[in-house]
Structure formats: structure tokens, C-alpha cells
Amino acid sequence: MADTKKIIIVSTDFGTEQAEIVQPADKLRALGHDVIVATPTGEDVQTLEGDRDPASVVPTDVRLSEAVGPFDVVVLPGGTLNSDAARMDEEVRNLVKQQADEGRAVAAICHAPWVLIESGVADGKTMTGYDSVRTDLRNAGATVVDESAKVCTANGWTLITSRNPRDLDDFIRAIDGL
Known part of the structure; x- marks a missing residue:
């Protein structure tokens, strides 16, 4: 394990x-990092499987505000509905933008790179994401690759991206290895 991270x-x-919130x-x-889950509302997270079927409820530790x-890493789990709502949330966008501006890491999986686009931090980065998000990433100025976990340090901050739940082991290993 690398140094303990917040x-x-x-x-x-x-x-x-x-899987994209529970497993990370x-x-x-379990790897010894200080991890909290936050939502803009402070409400617990009703997760889904495959964007359709209700799954577990994940407790929220704190309202985002x-x-x-500061945090060493901001992790953005996917899910189409979650990512679409998160990219429209000013508080989420501001946190992601601030994290990048201050040279700290962001990790986004699946559809969550939409948040990077709306936060204005995708341009100049090399990243991956869910298949249907890749054109959006290219249009936002990113170079898109098809890798299980892409670590990009361009523009003075570290970005980790992954494609889908099958990539979670590599995604988590990349976060741990920062």
C-alpha cells in the first residue's frame, strides 16, 4: 500500500x-485509507445494478457541503443516472474543478467522466470511460484510450479513469498506488 490517503x-x-461505489x-x-462517502443532499445512496435494478443502499457519511x-483523491463512481445528475450539480463540479486546480487527484469510472467534461477539466487529458461516453470525451478535448485503468498526469494533476465495473480491481489499485 502507498501512503494513507484522505x-x-x-x-x-x-x-x-x-459495484462502482461499494467496491472502492x-x-x-481495507487498504487503510480514510474514505468517506458524500452526497450533495446528505441522503444515503440508492444504488442500481446495470442502471435498472435496485440494489443496496450505501450509507452517506456526510453532506458534500x-x-x-482537502482530499488526496476525489472518486466519482458511475451509473448513468448518477453521473448525469452529478454533472449538473454545481457543488460537485466545483469540487472536481478545485481538486484539479490544486493539483490533487480525481478518479472517475464508467459514465462519471461526464462530470469531468462539465467541470471543464477534460481538455488535454488522456482517459477512458464507458463506450457511450467516449465521443463526449473526444469532443471535450480529451484523448481517449481503451484501457482498464488509465492514469494521466497532464495539466499538473493526476486523473485515473476506468471503463466499467469489470475494471474495478485495476481502478482501485491505481488509486491505492498514488
Whole structure:
């Protein structure tokens, strides 16, 4: 394990792909990192499987506006509904933009790179994401690759991206290895 990190997993309270929030939270905590889950509303996260089927409810540790940073890593789980709502949330966008501006890491999986686009931080980065998000990433100025976990340090900050839940082991390993 690399040095202990202060990590915030930022989600909306509905539509997050279950594995993409549960596995990073559980595994990064087990690796000794300080991990909190935050939502803009402070409500717990109703997850889904495959964007359709209700899955577990993930407890939220704190309302996003009450989260005390700075954070070594901001993790953005996917899920189409979650990512679409998160990219429209000014508080989420501001956190991502601030994290990048201050040279700290962001990790986004699946549809979550939409948040990077809306936050204005995708341009000049090399990244991956879910198949249907890749054209959006290119249009935002990113170079898109098809890799299980892409680490990009361009523009003075580290970005980790992955494609889907099958990539979670590599995604988590990249976060741990920062």
C-alpha cells in the first residue's frame, strides 16, 4: 500500500452503479485509507445494478457541503443516472474543478467522466470511460484510450479513469498506488 490517503467518494443519492461505489469504498478502507462517502443532499445512496435494478443502499457519511478537505483523491463512481445528475450539480463540479486546480487527484469510472467534461477539466487529458461516453470525451478535448485503468498526469494533476465495473480491481489499485 502507498501512503494513507484522505479519499472522498462523491455520488448523488440515486442511480449509482452498486459495484462502482461499494467496491472502492470497502477495498480502499481495507487498504487503510480514510474514505468517506458524500452526497450533495446528505441522503444515503440508492444504488442500481446495470442502471435498472435496485440494489443496496450505501450509507452517506456526510453532506458534500459539510465535507472537510482537502482530499488526496476525489472518486466519482458511475451509473448513468448518477453521473448525469452529478454533472449538473454545481457543488460537485466545483469540487472536481478545485481538486484539479490544486493539483490533487480525481478518479472517475464508467459514465462519471461526464462530470469531468462539465467541470471543464477534460481538455488535454488522456482517459477512458464507458463506450457511450467516449465521443463526449473526444469532443471535450480529451484523448481517449481503451484501457482498464488509465492514469494521466497532464495539466499538473493526476486523473485515473476506468471503463466499467469489470475494471474495478485495476481502478482501485491505481488509486491505492498514488
